Amino acid sequence: MENKMRKMAQAMIASLAVFVAALTLLAVPAAAQSVGDRINVGNLGAGDWIQSPNGAYRLSMQSDGNLVLYGPSGPLWATYTSGSNAHLANQNDGNLVIYRGDGSVAWASRSRASGGGTLIMQNDGNAVAYGASGPFWSTYTGGGVNKMAAAGAVAFARQQVGKPYRSGAIGPDAYDCSGLTLKSYASVGITLNRTSQDQYRQGSSVTQAALQPGDLVFYNGSSPTHVGIYVGNNEIINALNSNTGVRYDSLTYPGSITGYRHYA
Known part of the structure; x- marks a missing residue:
């Protein structure tokens, strides 16, 4: 009887360890990261951000689906969007689009630039998209202006x-x-x-x-x-x-x- 009870206890401990390990894996998201001060045609993933070279400003694609520009004193601009597994797509038509995980559109800049452009988080606090003909979209937050x-x-x-x-x-x-x-x-x-x-x-x-x-x-x-x-x-x-x-x-x-x- 004592041997049987010992085996049952060991089995329960092993099952509990597997369960805890599974919960731990579910609770740890993919590591968020800075991708520098710009993105070319491509995506800014959930939790990732671009940051000004001076470190004062950050444009973050948050895990809650909101794209937010932060300055030294807090948020300056946002898309006011939500959605799980969302990402920002800097498209080759010049349109900046936030897609939710299900593929639906949460927000779009409705901007146009042939061949797309580069979205840069500048030292002056303004996030600007530049194409071959110059800037074509901006957050208008230059100088740290709260918008x-x-x-x-x-x-x-x-x-x-x-x-x-x-x-x-x-x-x-x-x-x-x-x-x-x-x-x-x-x-x-x-x-x-x-x-x-x-x-x-x-x-x-x-x-x-x-x-x-x-x-x-x-x-x-x-x-x-x-x-x-x-x-x-x-x-x-x-x-x-x-x-x-x-x-x-x-x-x-x-x-x-x-x-x-x-x-x-």
């Missing part, structure tokens, strides 16, 4: 693409033009007035040359009747009418531009 609020407003607007237009609507199922911009900024704690005319009176005026993602673009006269949120690459997201719903449009599509306003 989290503007990036968050753009991220919210992106999530509304495809929803219907309805006059007077402020979401979550439908929007009019100023309802979309109002809610985009409300998502990051910034309060805008309700109408496009009143939103135009807020913020600070910027030129088209200085336009950055998150800025609002106003249309159709000194008392503008339409507004969209600029997302880069000469595109806006806007809720124009019941035929279009919420969608991407070129900067000049909705009509004559009245002006541009900056809020964050």
